[in-house]
Every structure is written in structure tokens, then in C-alpha cells.
Amino acid sequence: MTDAKQAKLRVAIAGLGSIGARVARELDRGIDGMVLTAVAVRDKDKHHAFLDSLRARPVILPLENLWEAADIVVECAPSRNLRATVEPVVRRGKTAIVLSAGALLDHEDLIALAKAHGGRIMVPTGALIGLDAVNAAACGVIHSVRMVTRKPVDGLRGAPFIVENNIAIDGLREPLKLFEGSARQAAKGFPANLNVAVALSLAGIGPDRTMIEIWADPTVERNTHRIEVASDSARFSMGIENIPSENPRTGVITALSVISLLRKQRASLCVGT
Structure with a gap:
């Protein structure tokens, strides 16, 4: 048996x-x-x-x-x-x-x-890296979480926020900030791009208090995320540059x-x- x-x-x-x-x-x-x-x-x-x-x-x-x-x-x-x-x-x-x-x-x-x-x-x-640290900090008190995401233009085309606001991203020569707001708002506006923001928010202080910036950046070739966390146990920052897969919206x-x-x-x- x-x-x-x-x-x-x-x-x-x-x-x-x-x-x-x-x-x-x-x-x-x-x-x-x-x-x-x-x-x-x-x-x-x-x-x-x-x-x-x-x-x-x-x-x-x-x-x-x-x-x-x-x-x-x-x-x-x-x-x-x-x-x-x-x-x-x-x-x-x-x-x-x-x-x-x-x-x-x-x-x-x-x-x-x-x-x-x-x-x-x-x-x-x-x-993302460092979700273990965010999870641990959430067992105490997290004061703030902020993430800045920079993506090549190809990885952002067709996002609802860009389409609904008629934002032109083709032919960009310098970085353009597309969005600043909560992780919940980011997930609605960029559903194929910002699962990472929601994962970060669920590990920490939730989708309404986790703040996100999203940039279309013709100077980068990789999906880049920078995170800053302030808590009663530690202050820490994290950065990662993900190599895109054959799907430019997703990292390997x-x-x-x-x-x-x-x-x-x-x-x-x-x-x-």
C-alpha cells in the first residue's frame, strides 16, 4: 500500500x-x-x-x-x-x-x-524580490510602501489606463510618468503589468495604502521595480531589473x-x- x-x-x-x-x-x-x-x-x-x-x-x-x-x-x-x-x-x-x-x-x-x-x-x-521582508515587517507596523516601476514602451502598449486617457507612448525619447496612485488603482489601469504591485500590497499594508508610480521608459530594456518600505522594525529598499520573456509584459x-x-x-x- x-x-x-x-x-x-x-x-x-x-x-x-x-x-x-x-x-x-x-x-x-x-x-x-x-x-x-x-x-x-x-x-x-x-x-x-x-x-x-x-x-x-x-x-x-x-x-x-x-x-x-x-x-x-x-x-x-x-x-x-x-x-x-x-x-x-x-x-x-x-x-x-x-x-x-x-x-x-x-x-x-x-x-x-x-x-x-x-x-x-x-x-x-x-x-519582485524581498516579499519575505515585507511579510515579516507586516507582523509589526508598516508605515509606508512605495514602488516605482519603469517598463519599456512595448510592455505597456494597450494598457486600459493608457487607452482611456489617450496617452501617446510611441516614439518616446525620454521617460514619461504615466500613473501615480494606489496599487488597487494601478491594477485596474494596468491589469497585464501590475500583478507585482498587488502581490507587494497583499504582503504588506494592502492595495489602498501601497503607492505606485508607473513610467514608460525608452531608456530601459528590462522591467524595473524599485521598492521603499518604512516600518517599526526596519527601513529597507529593493530593486530588481527583470529580463522580459517572449511576452514583453512578463519577466523570465x-x-x-x-x-x-x-x-x-x-x-x-x-x-x-
């Missing part, structure tokens, strides 16, 4: 974009105690060759049925699909790893639902953050909170 402690955790992935495909490939290569069992994709034909290249081909299921084949579901599909992906998972007491952190602010009831049914919603560190390190979180689930040694 198989020891329940040794049974592999089944992992399903919602979306096979730059993040989902990287995570799927790593799971297929082998993460201790994990097995890739299912994926959800919008266009099966588009991903046929990729899935066939895996050593163990996962089944393709609709978003709302991924829970049937998994203990953990990694959500990295478009943010509009957050509820369809996450709700059935946490309702059945399972774990959802959520990349669309910004969309959580529009579906905060999912947190209460997870609590009621013994489910978990986990937001990986993603494109985001997928690696998910992989790191998955590895921790069955690791004998975990470093960091």
Missing part, C-alpha cells in the same frame, strides 16, 4: 503562455513529489506540438474542470479567467497558485471561500518563481518564508 506521504502531488496548469509552458517543461523534467497531470488551453492545435514533446503528455481539460485531475492548479491564464479557474479548486479544498494577483482584488470573496472549504490561494513572489523570473514555490511543497529544506 502506498504511503500517503509519498504520493505525488498532481499539478494542473491553466494557460500555456510564456509562464505556463516553462512551468510545464520543468514539471515534466522532474520536480520532487510533483507530477503534471492536466492543462487548459484555448487553442488545442496551437499547443499540440509542445504537449507531444513532453515525456508524459498531460490531459487537456476545460478551466473549470482542472481540479478533477489535480491537487494544485497553477493559474497563469488571462486574468478574466481567474474565477473560472480558482473557484472550483478552492471550493474543493485544493490549492490554487495565482499569477493574476491583480484580479484577486475584484474577486476577494474567493479568499473567504477558500477558508470555508480548507482551500489555499498562494501568490508567488513573481517579479516570474515562471521561475512558480517553479520555486512548487519545489517547496515537498522539499526537506525550505529557505525563506
